[in-house]
Amino acid sequence: MARITMREAISQAMWEEMERDPKIFILGEEVGVWGGSYAVTKGFYDHFGAERVRDTPISEAAIIGAAIGSALTGLRPIAELMTINFAFSAMEHIVNEAAKLHYMFGGQFVLPLVIRAVGGGGRQLGATHSQTPDAVFAHFPGLKVVSPGTPADAKGLLKAAIRSNDPVLFIENATLYQLRGEVPEEDYVIPLGQSTVQRTGKDVTIVTYSKGLEISMKAAEELAKDGIEAEIVDLRSLRPLDMGPVIESFKKTNRAVIVEEGWKSYGVGAEVASRIYEQAFDYVDAPVVRVAQKEVPLPYNRALEQSALPQPADVVAAVREVL
Amino acid sequence: MDKQKYLELYSQMVLIRRLEERGAELYQAGKIGGFMHLYIGQEAVCTGLIAARQPQDRVITAYRDHGVAISCGIPANQVMAELMGKTTGISKGRGGSMHMADVTRNFWGGHAIVGAQLPVAAGLALGDKYAGRDGVTICMFGEGATNIGYFHEALNLSKVWTLPVLWVCENNIYGMGTAVGRASAVSEIQQKAEGYGMEHERVDGMDVIAVYEAAQKAIAKVRAGSGPRMMEILTYRFRGHSMGDPERYRKQEEVKKWEEHDPIGAFHVYLVENNKATKKELEDIEARAMDEVQKAVEFAEASPEPSLDTLFDNVYVEEV
Ligand SMILES: Cc1ncc(C[n+]2csc(CCOP(=O)(O)OP(=O)(O)O)c2C)c(N)n1
Numbered sequence: 001m002a003r004i005t006m007r008e009a010i011s012q013a014m015w016e017e018m019e020r021d022p023k024i025f026i027l028g029e030e031v032g033v034w035g036g037s038y039a040v041t042k043g044f045y046d047h048f049g050a051e052r053v054r055d056t057p058i059s060e061a062a063i064i065g066a067a068i069g070s071a072l073t074g075l076r077p078i079a080e081l082m083t084i085n086f087a088f089s090a091m092e093h094i095v096n097e098a099a100k101l102h103y104m105f106g107g108q109f110v111l112p113l114v115i116r117a118v119g120g121g122g123r124q125l126g127a128t129h130s131q132t133p134d135a136v137f138a139h140f141p142g143l144k145v146v147s148p149g150t151p152a153d154a155k156g157l158l159k160a161a162i163r164s165n166d167p168v169l170f171i172e173n174a175t176l177y178q179l180r181g182e183v184p185e186e187d188y189v190i191p192l193g194q195s196t197v198q199r200t201g202k203d204v205t206i207v208t209y210s211k212g213l214e215i216s217m218k219a220a221e222e223l224a225k226d227g228i229e230a231e232i233v234d235l236r237s238l239r240p241l242d243m244g245p246v247i248e249s250f251k252k253t254n255r256a257v258i259v260e261e262g263w264k265s266y267g268v269g270a271e272v273a274s275r276i277y278e279q280a281f282d283y284v285d286a287p288v289v290r291v292a293q294k295e296v297p298l299p300y301n302r303a304l305e306q307s308a309l310p311q312p313a314d315v316v317a318a319v320r321e322v323l
Numbered sequence: 324m325d326k327q328k329y330l331e332l333y334s335q336m337v338l339i340r341r342l343e344e345r346g347a348e349l350y351q352a353g354k355i356g357g358f359m360h361l362y363i364g365q366e367a368v369c370t371g372l373i374a375a376r377q378p379q380d381r382v383i384t385a386y387r388d389h390g391v392a393i394s395c396g397i398p399a400n401q402v403m404a405e406l407m408g409k410t411t412g413i414s415k416g417r418g419g420s421m422h423m424a425d426v427t428r429n430f431w432g433g434h435a436i437v438g439a440q441l442p443v444a445a446g447l448a449l450g451d452k453y454a455g456r457d458g459v460t461i462c463m464f465g466e467g468a469t470n471i472g473y474f475h476e477a478l479n480l481s482k483v484w485t486l487p488v489l490w491v492c493e494n495n496i497y498g499m500g501t502a503v504g505r506a507s508a509v510s511e512i513q514q515k516a517e518g519y520g521m522e523h524e525r526v527d528g529m530d531v532i533a534v535y536e537a538a539q540k541a542i543a544k545v546r547a548g549s550g551p552r553m554m555e556i557l558t559y560r561f562r563g564h565s566m567g568d569p570e571r572y573r574k575q576e577e578v579k580k581w582e583e584h585d586p587i588g589a590f591h592v593y594l595v596e597n598n599k600a601t602k603k604e605l606e607d608i609e610a611r612a613m614d615e616v617q618k619a620v621e622f623a624e625a626s627p628e629p630s631l632d633t634l635f636d637n638v639y640v641e642e643v
Pocket of ligand 1: 029060082086089387435464466467469495497499
């Protein structure tokens with residue numbers, strides 16, 4: 001096992017897959033000469049060349065649209081949206097094309113397409129550049145939505161996404177790029193649509209993913225000091241959503257807190273809570289509590305922004321509420 | 324043009340330059356956060372352009388907005404306070420570097436999504452036309468923004484509806500690290516106006532007088548009802564795209580070559596050589612700018628942080 005960052009894990013996944021399959025290519029803004037605005041594709045342009053690492057104009061709709069078209073011909077594009085906030089400029093092609101073509105034409109169209117996009121707040125980028133709209137994208141059947149919380153998961157899930165024959169939106173979080181973790185040396189994939197237990201505990205189930213995992217882990221350490229053992233289930237994929245480990249854990253703890261960075265209303269927590277009530281109502285000992293972003297466009301000022309984002313202390317408080 | 328006007332243009336450019344240099348230091352010191360895009364090298368564009376507007380003319384631009392804010396008349400204090408996220412900032416500390424606006428001065432923002440301001444500009448112009456006002460909307464954007472659909476939709480709409488917009492492309496050659504020739508079908512951006520049946524011209528953006536004079540003519544034509552038109556202003560940014568740009572895409576010699584055409588240096592030479600100003604006068608302007616920036620920093624430092632209970636202010640106009 002090697003201890004590497006999330007950024008390195010994502011980079012390695014693409015590099016190894018591109019070495020394996022010449023049909024895979026990358027397109028996006030500043031992915032080539034610049035090396036990726038978050039340095040995820042650093043070195044790719046020199047190694048794989050301009051045909052396979054394609055700098056695009058600032059044209060999000062064309063990036064996703066052309067990725068779709070090329071995928072239909074049998075290529076396997078990895079389209080990078082510089083940040084997920086710019087995905088709104090490509091919404092038509094993500095939602096009305098990528099998510100629908102296979103179904104709408106009776107299974108004729110196959111799009112082995114990956115869209116990578118980084119999101120999240122906490123970096124004082126202001127309202128337009130700090131969003132976590134994951135739930136919006138998870139709303140659409142036909143699209144797979146994946147968002148890892150550890151380097152090992154990032155690598156395995158991205159490889160699975162690249163090998164998938166369905167369109168996959170792979171959502172990264174910029175504040176996790178420096179996060180380090182053990183990553184297997186050998187080639188491996190983690191199937192899409194499988195939740196996993198990241199920490200075991202008997203007292204409460206925390207359901208989360210991506211940045212929420214880091215927040216929840218910190219909260220769990222705090223709670224452990226008081227003898228409260230939280231079990232943390234990491235969704236990893238938002239669609240398809242695997243409730244198996246969540247329900248299994250909940251049947252043991254009978255209490256759940258759901259943690260996400262995005263807004264609470266109509267969010268991931270709303271979906272997971274409903275499914276807990278639907279699938280394990282007889283096991284409910286306390287109302288499920290959601291921890292999420294306050295319902296404001298994120299402000300620039302650091303303290304204000306932090307006050308709007310979910311913090312470990314909020315998770316600790318929520319756990320105490322359900323106990 | 325009278326002497327006073329020359330000196331005003333000069334002092335504005337110097338103020339913008341000094342304010343941003345100080346801003347860069349404060350950013351390095353961690354007092355400014357987020358993304359910050361410096362305008363250094365491009366000062367003649369906003370200065371000449373906005374000096375040519377009337378008060379009823381609206382200005383709207385992208386995230387590279389500090390210079391535009393100053394040219395629209397926002398005091399350095401409020402620009403600096405916004406950069407530091409204070410309540411006294413022009414957007415009350417909510418917007419930061421990329422999102423400044425002051426509707427009282429007809430400055431309609433700082434928009435951080437590339438190209439997003441263009442359709443909005445068409446709407447501003449529609450509002451004026453609808454109400455029978457004679458304002459012109461001046462919409463600024465980079466050459467990189469002409470590759471996104473918003474640009475094309477907005478230009479087309481403005482022509483079809485004969486809207487009073489002056490489309491101003493600041494062609495600084497690079498959109499982040501991508502040179503115009505690598506991203507745009509035509510490197511001469513003004514050609515894109517042809518497709519929308521618009522008149523257009525190309526102006527030297529390192530020459531504040533050239534920008535000012537061209538803008539005066541263009542704004543007058545639009546005000547007279549010519550419909551929308553486009554100005555492509557050639558310029559160059561001396562610094563990285565934003566703070567922390569590794570600048571792998573261009574050679575330092577290229578930057579040096581452009582720095583020889585520094586709009587402030589060139590204007591200094593012009594003013595002295597043509598007896599429009601004495602060296603002493605220009606030195607005094609320099610000193611005043613330094614002083615104004617220093618006072619702005621002190622003002623911003625002394626200003627209060629927004630209190631946390633104001634987080635939900637302005638999410639909606641109405642109580643919810
Ligand atoms: C829709 C969208 N895509 C990408 C970005 C990221 N981005 C910010 S500035 C920029 C380059 C813009 O270049 P240009 O329009 O030439 O303006 P300049 O920065 O040179 O002033 C990019 C790609 C963005 N903000 N919005």
